[in-house]
Every structure is written in C-alpha cells, then in structure tokens.
Amino acid sequence: MVVRRATQGGRVVSARASAGSVSTQSPSWRQRALQLVDRDLWSPVATARRGVAWAQRLLQFAVLVGQGFGQELLVLRASALTYYSVLALIPLLAIVASLIKALGVSENLIAIIVDRVAAGSPEAGQRILELVEQVNFAGLGTIGAAVLFATTVLGLTSIERTLNTIWGVDRVRPWERRLPDYLAVLIVAPLLLGVALSLGTTFQSQTIVRRLFEIPGFASVYNLGLRQAPIVLLWAGFGFLYWFLPNTKVRISSALLGGLVGAVLFTVAQRAYLGFNIGVGRYNALFGGFAAIPLLLVWIYVSWVIVLLGAEVSFVHQNLDRMRRARRGEAPGxxxxxxxxxxxxxxxxxxxxxxxxxxxxxxxxxxxxxxxxxxxxxxxxxxxxxxxxxxxxxxxxxxxxxxxxxxxxxxxxxxxxxxxxxxxxxxxxxxxxxxxxxxxxxxxxxxxxxxxxxxxxxxxxxxxxxx
Structure with missing residues (x-):
C-alpha cells in the first residue's frame, strides 16, 4: 500500500493507492508551465513550418531575457542606480551643462532634459534646474570641483559595473580609459536624448505642428518619417550606451536591438507616466510640498529598469545560439x-x-x-x-x-x-x-x-x- 500526500486548495490531502493502481492526477498548469520553460521549449521543432520555428525561437529569446533579468537581480540593481542617480544628478547635469555651453549648443537643451528627467513633476524639475544653474565652477575651488567631478565619475562607474554584470565582466575600465570614455558618454548621450525629447515636445504641440504644416512640402516629409525622429534618436542613444559603455566587445546589431527595445519601452513608459500624473494633485494632500519627490524617484527607477532590460536583450541576442544549445543539455558541472x-x-x-x-x-x-x-x-x-x-x-x-x-x-x-x-x-x-x-x-x-x-x-x- 502506497500513501501519497498532495495539496489541493491549500489543504493537505492523503490518497491511498494499491501497488497495482495508477495515478490519474494530471499536472497543474504551473507544473506544465515549468516543464515548458525548463524542458519542452528547448527541444528541436519536428516540423518544417517556418512560422512554428520562428515562434519557438522568439519564445526562447523572451524566456532567456526574463530569466537573466531575474537571476542577475536587475530590479534590485535598478534600485541601487536610482540612489546613485539622485546622489549624482546635480553634479552630472552641471558638468553636462558646461560641456554643452562649450560646444555652443543651445542652453535650452538642459531645460528639456531636466523637464523629462522630472517627468510629470514640474516643481521638482524647476528646483533641479535652479540648482544646476547655481553651480559655479569658478567659485567652487579645487576641492569643490574635485568632489563634483568625483561624484559624476562614481555615478558613471556604478552604471558601467551594472552593465558589466549583465555581460559577465568583473572589471571596469582602467582610469586612463575611464576618463575619456566617460567624457564621450557625457557628450553624446545628452545630445541625442535632448534633441529627441525636444523634437518629441515640438511634435506634441498642436499649435507648432499646424504652423509647420503650412510650410510647403512639410506634410510629406512629416508623414515619411520625421514624426518618428524622436524615437529614432532615443534608439541611437540607447544603442550607443549598450555598445560603448560595457567593458567588453558588443556587436552593433545586438546593441541596436537592445536600444530599440529600450527606446520603445521608454517612450511608452513616459507617456503612461505623464498620463498618470494628470491626477497628481490628490497626492498633495498626503505629501504636501514633497509630493514631487516620490514621483521623481519612481520615474527614475522605472527608467533604470528599462535601461537594464534593454541591456539584457543585447546580451541574449549576442549569445542566443550558444545559450539555446546550452539549455538543451545539462548544466555544465x-x-x-x-x-x-x-x-x-x-x-x-x-x-x-x-x-x-x-x-x-x-x-x-x-x-x-x-x-x-x-x-x-x-x-x-x-x-x-x-x-x-x-x-x-x-x-x-x-x-x-x-x-x-x-x-x-x-x-x-x-x-x-x-x-x-x-x-x-x-x-x-x-x-x-x-x-x-x-x-x-x-x-x-x-x-x-x-x-x-x-x-x-x-x-x-x-x-x-x-x-
């Protein structure tokens, strides 16, 4: 006589079966899902239908991205990057502002970036912009400038370490490479981000769009793809980050795929966040004048989750075939x-x-x-x-x-x-x-x-x- 114990609806149930009887209990949906993800999904498809093989490959890709995102604790790492971002936000924007001024780019670019960093929180954005404008490098002195610069470098180093973790790299750049490379990031990324956000704001303004449509030929150019320029520039910015910042070789195609995912998710999240903040007034009763702070933290956190998810997509794309073959066999001991x-x-x-x-x-x-x-x-x-x-x-x-x-x-x-x-x-x-x-x-x-x-x-x- 065999005694089996099982759980049903949270209760422990005993079932007795003779040696000759066969259990007819079917696996639960959760067990079937686990079996699909752990075993069945990685078996070769016994069909010549291209659509089935493509769907299996796409599902494998999604599973590998999701599992990697969870196993590498990227949600927790996004929380850490949120803390570093808040700590380094003012120094970072101050240095970017000085670089933009030196390049002769419009100073309104910083205001546009700050407005999107503090999306839906105009009070927080205004206060951040005031603090950035108050930074005076000449009046800081040697020690103050060094602290400002060190805070910025440490913030970028923490970003690089997180991306390196995704790629399995345990060392950051040496200092002689870190400074010029970080300088390139501080110039290229804000320019692409600022121009993309500026174009997005322009095309969202009905008054400006109506005036632009009065220009002969503008409607044709707009319909051909100009309205997609903001997301294309965001795509380029994310792709540059995934290709350049990890301390390993990343294929451009993999970086661009991750950049596309990051740009699309960032655009969707930004629109959803701005829509959510239409009713932000009711939070003032709870937080008073500090209502902008938790909203700003939430937005920065969501942004980092999207950035890290795009990086995971880049990594899986570059190693997909080998990771699929590894999953078909046993884990290497x-x-x-x-x-x-x-x-x-x-x-x-x-x-x-x-x-x-x-x-x-x-x-x-x-x-x-x-x-x-x-x-x-x-x-x-x-x-x-x-x-x-x-x-x-x-x-x-x-x-x-x-x-x-x-x-x-x-x-x-x-x-x-x-x-x-x-x-x-x-x-x-x-x-x-x-x-x-x-x-x-x-x-x-x-x-x-x-x-x-x-x-x-x-x-x-x-x-x-x-x-």
Whole structure:
C-alpha cells in the first residue's frame, strides 16, 4: 500500500493507492508551465513550418531575457542606480551643462532634459534646474570641483559595473580609459536624448505642428518619417550606451536591438507616466510640498529598469545560439568545466605555436561554441595561476600563454581550474576517511596529469582560424 500526500486548495490531502493502481492526477498548469520553460521549449521543432520555428525561437529569446533579468537581480540593481542617480544628478547635469555651453549648443537643451528627467513633476524639475544653474565652477575651488567631478565619475562607474554584470565582466575600465570614455558618454548621450525629447515636445504641440504644416512640402516629409525622429534618436542613444559603455566587445546589431527595445519601452513608459500624473494633485494632500519627490524617484527607477532590460536583450541576442544549445543539455558541472578549460588552454597554445598570436574571448567562444561568460571565467582562473597572460585592455584583451607550453603540465591546469580543497573548509574537519580518499584521488590524478604537458594537448588540435 502506497500513501501519497498532495495539496489541493491549500489543504493537505492523503490518497491511498494499491501497488497495482495508477495515478490519474494530471499536472497543474504551473507544473506544465515549468516543464515548458525548463524542458519542452528547448527541444528541436519536428516540423518544417517556418512560422512554428520562428515562434519557438522568439519564445526562447523572451524566456532567456526574463530569466537573466531575474537571476542577475536587475530590479534590485535598478534600485541601487536610482540612489546613485539622485546622489549624482546635480553634479552630472552641471558638468553636462558646461560641456554643452562649450560646444555652443543651445542652453535650452538642459531645460528639456531636466523637464523629462522630472517627468510629470514640474516643481521638482524647476528646483533641479535652479540648482544646476547655481553651480559655479569658478567659485567652487579645487576641492569643490574635485568632489563634483568625483561624484559624476562614481555615478558613471556604478552604471558601467551594472552593465558589466549583465555581460559577465568583473572589471571596469582602467582610469586612463575611464576618463575619456566617460567624457564621450557625457557628450553624446545628452545630445541625442535632448534633441529627441525636444523634437518629441515640438511634435506634441498642436499649435507648432499646424504652423509647420503650412510650410510647403512639410506634410510629406512629416508623414515619411520625421514624426518618428524622436524615437529614432532615443534608439541611437540607447544603442550607443549598450555598445560603448560595457567593458567588453558588443556587436552593433545586438546593441541596436537592445536600444530599440529600450527606446520603445521608454517612450511608452513616459507617456503612461505623464498620463498618470494628470491626477497628481490628490497626492498633495498626503505629501504636501514633497509630493514631487516620490514621483521623481519612481520615474527614475522605472527608467533604470528599462535601461537594464534593454541591456539584457543585447546580451541574449549576442549569445542566443550558444545559450539555446546550452539549455538543451545539462548544466555544465565541474568535470565539463575542466574539459573546457583544457580545450581553451590547448587552443591558446596551438595559436601561439602556429604564429597566429593571441586569441580574444570572442574567438575562443566561436571556436568552442560556448558562451563568452564561460570562456571569460575560465581564462580568469588560468590567468590567476599565471598559466595564461592577458594583453591590452579588457575590451580588446587578447590572451597568450604565461610560459612555454612544454613547461605547463595538465596537472597545473587542473589545479588552477579546480581551486584548493581548503578554500572555505578544512579537509581535516571532514574526518579521516574522507581526507584519506581525497588525498588518494589527488595523488592518482597528479600522477597521470603530471606526465602530460600542454604542448602535447595542443599537438593534435586542428589549426585555429586567423583572428
């Protein structure tokens, strides 16, 4: 006799069944959904219909984006970026305003940007603009200017770190690259954003549009696509951010797709937020003069959620095929990681031996058909052990051997990939029998692997394509 326990409607129910009986209980909708997402969705489609395969691929893409967004805690990271944004808002806008003045661009651009940053909160926008205009770099002195500049750089660094997390990169730019790159972001992004918002405001004004339509030929130009100019410029701004700011190579096509998603969602959210704030007067009874503050925080938070979602779309698009193949198989365990690590080291050694030079993460990812974050993680372990060496900056980093291939044993490679057994736990505390068998395993592995070098592993590999 078998006793089964199940839950129905929040109650625990017991069901008794004989050994010969068969349960007819069908899985719940939640179990079916989980089975679809975890297993069925990744099975190859047994049909030649192009529409079905396209729909499956689109659903896989959406699932990977959603799971990545949740697993990387991007909603929580958006909260952190909201805090940094509030902290660095005035210094950042002050520096952008000074750069815009130096470039000879209309100063009204800052007012337009501030108006959209504080969307639906005119009191907050007016106060922010007043604070920005009050910033006097000449009167701040050396220390004040340094604090203002440091706050801006730290804010941009936090944005870069978050985007790097999505791409599996654990290092930000070095300081000699950080300053000029951040300066480019401070110039390009506000210009694109400001022009896009300015055009959007212009086309939303019925009076201005009527006057423009009186110009001969304007109606044709407007209908051909001028009315889409604001979202196109937002698309360019988001795409530039996703392509330029992460400290790794991002394909332009992937950055543009993420930028398109970000621009569309930002436009929709902005219109919804402005519509929501039509009835903002009723919040004054609760918050008084501070009603603009929570609304501003909510808008900044929603904006960051959209920015990070677009970045996740860029990442999944660039790694989609490899991520799909990885989902069809089991998650790689320690043994698979060791095999991949040996293959990566052998490829680097073979490329060096054949005079092809160093290899980058993307080349190794393409050669071995594995996601870039997995390759980057293994190279980091090998570099930490001195077995490979990185050249150049991380965005264009190339990897070569740290020493001659015939002086690198397979045992040393495995040790670098496995790490120390004493990391976080003392083996002796696990008991003598466990300590003994682990010591024997290590000894046997060392005897076999120590007799083989990386040069021997690389000998029988096919030549790597030129990079």
């Amino acid at each position: 320690p043994a698979a990681r060791e095999a991949l690590g040996l293959a990566i080291a052998a490829r680097v050694a073979r490329a060096f031996r054949d005079g092809e030079g160093a290899l980058d993460v993307r080349s190794l990812s393409d050669l071995l058909d594995v996601p870039e974050p997995s390759v980057r993680s293994i190279l980091s372990d090998l570099e930490g052990a001195g077995l490979v060496a990185a050249r150049g900056e991380l965005k264009d980093e190339m990897y070569q051997l740290g020493r001659a291939a015939d002086r690198i044993s397979v045992s040393a490679l495995l040790e670098a990939l496995r790490g120390s057994r004493n990391s976080g736990v003392e083996v002796a505390q696990l008991g003598a029998p466990i300590e003994k068998i682990l010591a024997e395993l290590d000894h046997q592995t060392s005897e076999v692997a120590a007799g083989c070098t990386l040069a021997e592993l690389a000998e029988d590999l096919p030549s790597s394509p030129a990079t």
